[in-house]
Amino acid sequence: xxxxxxxxxxxxxxxxxxxxxxxxxxxxxxxxxxxxxxxxxxxxxxxxxxxxxxxxxxxxxxxxxxxxxxxxxxxxxxxxxxxxxxxxxxxxxxxxxxxxxxxxxxxxxxxxxxxxxxxxxxxxxxxxxxxxxxxxxxxxxxxxxxxxxxxxxxxxxxxxxxxxxxxxxxxxxxxxxxxxxxxxxxxxxxxxxxxxxxxxxxxxxxxxxxxxxxxxxxxxxxxxx
Numbered sequence: 001x002x003x004x005x006x007x008x009x010x011x012x013x014x015x016x017x018x019x020x021x022x023x024x025x026x027x028x029x030x031x032x033x034x035x036x037x038x039x040x041x042x043x044x045x046x047x048x049x050x051x052x053x054x055x056x057x058x059x060x061x062x063x064x065x066x067x068x069x070x071x072x073x074x075x076x077x078x079x080x081x082x083x084x085x086x087x088x089x090x091x092x093x094x095x096x097x098x099x100x101x102x103x104x105x106x107x108x109x110x111x112x113x114x115x116x117x118x119x120x121x122x123x124x125x126x127x128x129x130x131x132x133x134x135x136x137x138x139x140x141x142x143x144x145x146x147x148x149x150x151x152x153x154x155x156x157x158x159x160x161x162x163x164x165x166x167x168x169x170x171x172x173x174x175x176x177x178x179x180x181x182x183x184x185x186x187x188x189x190x191x192x193x194x195x196x197x198x199x200x201x202x203x204x205x206x207x208x209x210x211x212x213x214x215x216x217x218x219x220x221x222x223x224x225x
Contacts, residue, residue, distance in 0.1 A: 001210050002044050009204065012197035023197055026050040026071050026186075028207035028225040034063035040211055042068070050205055054080040061086065073205050075128050081105045090115045091154045091186050091205070094128050096141045099148050106147025113147060116154040116186050121172045127156055132176060139180045152184030152202060153177045163192035170199035189225045
């Protein structure tokens with residue numbers, strides 16, 4: 001199924017006249033065992049993995065070894081930042097308080113945390129993230145820190161059976177990213193990655209399509225990929 005997702009990415013890039021090398025597939029392993037991850041991804045050469053929860057990631061990372069670039073794609077609590085140095089990228093920075101906690105931990109370890117600011121473009125009450133109007137202030141705050149580096153913006157679109165309905169959300173994030181993050185965006189999941197790529201996604205976060213055959217359960221809310 002990894003091959004199918006890679007083909008989808010390549011075709012979407014062709015439609016958008018983009019180089020597929022500009023889109024990173026973050027394979028989300030939430031709820032999957034190390035053996036499943038190894039068979040579906042690592043044995044096929046894919047090494048960029050995403051996890052939603054620090055507590056699920058820790059034993060999984062230990063089982064899968066060091067040859068993995070881990071991304072944290074779920075909500076991060078301040079009391080978990082002490083575990084976050086191994087993450088190549090944190091997709092879910094959503095407050096100055098969390099940025100300050102990462103700064104303090106980074107200063108202690110001599111480590112710079114690479115982060116994306118999570119933006120609730122659709123304004124859903126069930127989703128984490130700052131409102132679009134709050135992006136400039138949070139970006140400026142991150143820029144003032146020595147051990148937290150902004151790499152882009154992230155959003156989760158509302159679940160819609162028709163992926164075209166997610167396009168305004170993705171376009172809204174891209175517009176913000178063009179102004180504040182050099183156009184870099186993490187957006188798009190199993191059901192709508194093509195639309196996200198057409199709107200400029202730099203990272204797509206895909207789980208279900210990598211582990212379940214076509215026709216499996218539809219994508220849903222914030223925890224779905």
